[in-house]
Amino acid sequence: MQRRLLLLGASVVGAAALTGCAGPSIDDFAGQKPALDLRTYFNGTLDAYGVFLDRSGKVARRFTVVMRCTWEGEEGVLDEDFTYSDGSTEKRVWRLKHLGNGRYSGTAGDVVGTATGETRGNTFRWGYTLSLPVDGKVYEVQFDDWMYLMDDRVMLNKAVMSKFGVRLGEVMLSFVKRPA
Template sequence: MSKLEPRRARPAASLLVAVFIVAGCAGPSVADYAAEQPTLDLARYLSGPLTAHGVFTDRSGKVVRRFTVAMTGTWTGNEGVLEEDFRYSDGSTQRRVWKLVKLQDGRYTGTADDVAGVAQGQAAGNAFNWKYTLKLPVDGRVVEVQFDDWMWLVDERVMLNKAVMSKFGIRLGEVTLAFSRQP
């Protein structure tokens, strides 16, 4: 064996370790929640009036914005409209109107004026994962950021929501919400 052969093995071993590290960083799949109860029927849950309370935290975990959202969802067949009216702790407001489509196998698509392209979502068990690009106004310009948005139905009234916001794969912060339906 020459002195070069052990050195060739090191890059291969390093590559193998890197592959395991990246695979270990992979997030959960919506299928991981398939057996969880109660089963989330997003169209059913997002029907009628809802309220949500939330926070936006930066990369360090510091709360930088608090807000409430008054929502109303209406559905005709497999097509829905979710009207969201945000009120932030600084007194500012924002409105987003989602146009949703319920597809087969727990899949959903959605569009809104401040969403680039089409949001894609998948439900299984008590969970829903929603991915989309949001056009976010920042200092007089619009920045596109990606959202990896997870929702979990706790019971018939409460759903929790955690969304990671990123740009170029770099985590910028998180949005955490608690949804509540009227009994």
């Protein structure tokens, strides 16, 4: 009897631990306002301000981004110019496709394969693998990107970067849409 209770207790604790590790679902944001339409928000010029935090939470790098975004029908281009606090620069051009029902796919030169994402309410979840050069080597790291529309001009972004399921750090970013 005690053994059964011990096994039951261990099962409950294990299930609780697994449930506690579960993250949010995109469906959790279905009713949130203002409603996000990527084709509307990412259309025009945006400025972004961000930091990369290492595993310990220390700011490892600061950066700004100027994004020039256009859409033709269901296809969009996000042309991003990064400037880092050390003076280095980087360019990324995303090619997005609206697949209907809030779903999107995208490609970029340093993205491995195709990124996928979807919107619900005010939120966009975007997942992709990025080829990241570090100290002369290139690593493929996964990004779990969550974007939250605050109003018609401001969106907040938090992305967790991992490799083999191990969290390497995160990126925090704020987008500000320039007036038309």
